[in-house]
Amino acid sequence: MTEIKNVYWNQFVFESISSLPFYMAVTEKGICRITWPHETFESLENWAAAKLPGTILEWNDRETAPYIQQLMEYESGERRIFDFSVDLHGTAFQKSVWMALLNIPYGETATYAQIAASAGNKKAVRAAGTANGANPVPIAVPCHRVIGSNKTLTGFRGGLEMKERLLRLEDYHDFSKKGHARFHF
Template sequence: MNRSDLTITWGTFTHPIFQERPLYLARTEVGLCRITWPTETFETLKNWVAKHFPEAELVEDQSRLLPYIQELEEYCNGERTAFTLPIDMRGTSFQTSVWKALQEIPFGVTKSYSDIAERIDNPKAVRAVGTANGANPIPIIVPCHRVIGKSKALTGFRGGLKAKERLLTLEGFHGFTSVGHKRFQF
């Protein structure tokens, strides 16, 4: 397949944990490449695809996303603790190293940004880890919500601190402080 033949399929997922607001999911032939937060719009997805796959066609096809939707549904219902379907992570080598480290954090466990920096053998890159964490294109499945401040504060979160709190609570983790930067209080 040449680059101009690339089709990215997308669909939506809603759940009470996200107040029935849609999450947009997209996949390549390799695997899931993007999940938006309920605070993000379809435009967010379109812009991300245009940036990372400039020649791709974005086509709605809910049926191609059903296996991912089923795993997300099971997770949000407390019936799943790990995801098994393939993903297609697109980012810099530093970002992908952070995202791989996130995938190693077990269900119900949290790590700090400095823990992740240590894990990727770059202990001084704490802020860069935070930036990469915030750029994670496949949240929930690549569990960026499991990264909290060293002080146990929820800190910033692109999906909003309420979503982070709900996901951690769903996983049975309650050892956090419900504070963070005001711009993430939605």
């Protein structure tokens, strides 16, 4: 019989970005999921059921507090680097893309082509974009720091307005809002 493991969840709000909550989940290995404000708690439940079958979501303020504290420090500008662990669930290629995202410094960006190359396949630019969009731990794994090679904002699961707000939160302004509806890799 498979041992059922708990996945602890909580919610937080980045007042400077959205009045709606972000939901988050952590395991004993680290943070494994952050939803966007437009996503519901049900989306967190569905993700856990698909990626962590047999687990039970349990609200737990104590287990999630260290993660929320660092996220709040990030929002307030007190933190540029997260020192908590991440527990990533995806394909080998997705994980390689997500690990490449972790190497983009605060307040800087990379292109989808650079991420594809960092993930080990410089020709897989569109696949890197898809993996970027499937990132289960946005903000902590900074998918918002990836922009088009022509410095335009491009498609983003959290919404282009959210991407812009996160980049501006990090005092990054060297991008163009032109071409939002298109993918410029």
